Amino acid sequence: MNALPQIHASRQQEVARALAAVLPEDALLVAAEDTRPYECDGLTMYRELPMIVALPQTEAEVVEILKICNALGVAVVARGAGTGLSGGAMPHKEGVLLGLARLNRILELDCDNGTARVQPGVRNLAISEAAAPFGLYYAPDPSSQIACTIGGNVAENSGGVHCLKYGLTVHNVLRVRGVTSAGEIVELGSSAPDAPGYDLLALSIGSEGMLLVTTEVTVKLIPKPAMARVVMASFADVETSGDAVAAVIGAGIIPAGLEMMDQAATRAVEPFVKAGYDLDAAAILLVESDGMAEEVEDEIERIEAILKSQGAIRCQASQSEAERLRFWAGRKNAFPAAGRISPDYYCMDGTIPRRRVGEVLKAIEKMEQRYALRCMNVFHAGDGNLHPLILYDANAPGELERADAFGAEILELCVAVGGTVTGEHGVGIEKISQMCVQFNRAELDAFLGVKHAFDAAGILNPDKVIPSLHRCAEYGRMKVHGGVLPFEGLERF
C-alpha cells in the first residue's frame, strides 16, 4: 500500500515538470489536498490518491500529455464527471489522472440531420437540453444523466431506463475521435453508415478508458415522441411480475421503458419522493409507451389489459405529463434513496435472462440472511439488467467485507444463470475477479490482444477490467478453499 514514498516524490516531480511544459499552471494538480477530490469515482469503496491530476482544455493538450506519459511510462486514467460505479476512474497511485471535464463544449448541433458533435466533458443531459428547442433529444438516459459526461458514457457503454427500445450508448453514437497512448489521433466510425474496415467504434464503446482517450463524440439525436404515458402496476409476488414482463414482450410490445422495483426499494423511495407507489405490493412495474398520440393510447390499453390478466393487483396509467414524471421520479431516485436510509450502499449490475428473475431475486433474499445485510432491488426488467443495492455501514466492523462478498456472490449467480457480471456499469476495478469466472484464459488473452493493438505501451487505465493470470489463480484458490472470500472479519455461515 505505502510503497516507497521517496521514489514516488522524485517521480512525481519528474512527471510534473514534463507536463508543466505543455499545460497552463491551473491545469496541473500535485499537492495531496488538491488531488484528494479525485481519489475515487462513484464506487467509493476503492480509493487511491493519484500521483498527479492533469486537466487539459484542448485535444492538443491531451495529445501532449499522452506523448509525455508514453515516453516516461506513466499510467493515465481518464475521468469524466466521476459518477462511474465500478471504479473505472479510480486513480493509479503512480499515474496521471486525466480529468476531461474542461473539454465541455458542444461543437456542432445539426438539428436538420439529427446529430450533435460534442467534447467528452459535455454532460449527457446537456445534449438533450441543447437539442430540446428543436424537438430532439439524445436517447440514453443513465440515472446520473444530470452529472455524467458523454465521454464517460462512451467508456462504459451506459444505458438507462429507455434502452430496450432506444438502445445503449453503442446504438446512439456515430463516431468517436480519440487519442491513442502513442499520441495519435484516430477517428472511429463516421456520420455515414458502416465505416470501412473493422467496427473499431464498437470496440471503443465500453472500453473503459483502456484503448484511447476520447476527445470528441458525434451522437444521434432523435425526435422527442409526441406523447409518452406510463402504467404503474402492483404485484403480490416477484415471480408474477416477472411473468407479466414476459407477457408484455410476448404480445409484441416493446415498451419505451420497463422497470421493476421490489418492496424494499419502493419503501425506501416513497417517503423521499412521494411517487404514489403501492407499498403493500411485493413488486411494482413501470411500463411506458411513447410515440404518436394515437399509437400510445392504443398501446397503453393493451399493456393494461395484459398486466391485469397477469395478476396485477393495482394498475394505474399516468393521466398527465406531471404524473408520468412523478411515477418515474421514484425509480430515478432509487440510488439516492438508498443513500438516505443507509450510511453506505453497494450497487450491483448483473444482467440475467429475464425469465430467471424470480429465482434470482429469491436467491438474493436468502443471501441477505446469510450476509446479515439488507438489499433492495431495482431492475431494468425489459433488458434483464438487475441493480441490487446492498445496504451497509462501512464504519461497522466487517460490514464492508460482507457487502463485497455478497456482491460477488450475486454476480457469480448472474453468470451461472446465463447472464453477465455487468450490464452497464463496467468492470473497472470492482468486478475484475469475477471476469475470471465469466471468461477463460484464452478469452481474456483476446481482450489483452485488443488492448495492446490500441495501447502498445499499456499505459491507459492499466490493471483494470482484464485480470492477470495470477489474480485468477488466486481467486480460484479462494473459491475452492472457503466457498466465501477469506476477508478478515467475515463471518462464516
Next chain:
Amino acid sequence: MNPIEQLSARVRDAARDGQPLCITGSGSKSFYGLPASGEPLLTSELSGIVSYEPTELVIRARAGTPLGEIESVLAQSGQMLAFEPPHFGAGATLGGCIAAGLSGPARASAGPLRDFMLGVSIIDGRGEHLNFGGQVMKNVAGYDIARVMSGSLGTLGIVVDVSLKVLPRPAGSESFEVECTLDDALARFRAFGTRSIPVTATAWHDGRAWIRTSGSRAALAAAAKIVNGTRLDEDQGAALWLSLREQTFAFFAPGAPLWRIALPIGAPPLALGAELVEWRGMQRWIRSGEDAATIRARAEALGGHATLFRASPAERVRLGVFTPLAPALWTLHQRLKKHFDPAGVFNPGRMYPAL
C-alpha cells in the same frame, strides 16, 4: 470429434502449414469483397438453432444455419430480424450474413446488423474456441468483440454461433409512392428524422420516391396523413422492398460496376450519374465505369465512403473494393488481425490486399 473440434484441428493444421482458408457458407456473397483465395472451409456442419425464447427477444444459432430457416422460425412467433438482411441467394447462411455485415431497407430506422449482435463464439487462428458477449441485452464485460465480427468478412476468425436480438413484427405496414425529384425526396426523407413518425424504409429512383410506414392501425392511419402519397397494395409494396433488398430491382441488373456510396444524412445528390437512394439518403447506388479515385473522392468530400459492390474479379482487384484506411487505423487493423489470426490463414486479402 464434434464439428467444432474438427474445425479447430483444421485451423491448427492450416496455421502450422501456412495454408490459407476460405471460410464458406453457401457462397451467396462470394461476389462481395476482393476475390477469395485459399482452401474452402465449409460451415455447413455448424447448423441449427441453439436456443430461441421469444419473450427474451434473443435467438442463438450456428453459423451455417440458413438465414431463411431463422427468419421462418422467428415469423412463427411473430418476430423478425429487424435489420432485414439481404440474402443474395437461396442458401444464404447466418455466418455469411454476419461476415458481410449488410443490412436491408429498415437500416435507417431499425439500425444496422451490428446493433443486434449480442454474442458470438468463434474459432481464432490458434484453433481456440472463444465466447464473447452472450444472450442478454446488456453486457459490458470485456471489449465488444462480438460486434467487431459483423462486417469483418471472416478475416478474424470462424464464427461458430451467433446470438442476435430479435424484435416483434409490426402489426402492419403500408407503402406509398410519391412522384418527386431527388432533391425533394432527400428533403422529405431528412424531415422524417426530426419528427415522431413510424417510417421504416425509404427509397428513390428515377423520379419516384417510396416510403414504408409500420406499426399499429392507429399509427399507420396517422402516418398516412403525413406521408401523403399514393398507397401501394400490400403485395406490391412487399415485392418492392424485397427487390431493393435482394437487388432484383431493374437498376441492379448486370452492367457497369455497381458502387455503394454511404453518406451522412443530408448529403446532396452525388452528381455521378443516375442514382438509386435508400436509407433516407444515407445509402446511394450508382453504376459507373468512372475511375475509383473520382468516385471515392466525391464520397469523401461529402463525408462518406464508397464500396465497389459488384464488379468482375479483375475490376475488384484493379479498383479495390473498400475505401482505404487512414494510416493510424490501418495499423490498428493489422495488429488486431495479427492477434486473432497470427498465421494469416482466415480469408486473406478478402477485405484489403494486405489483411
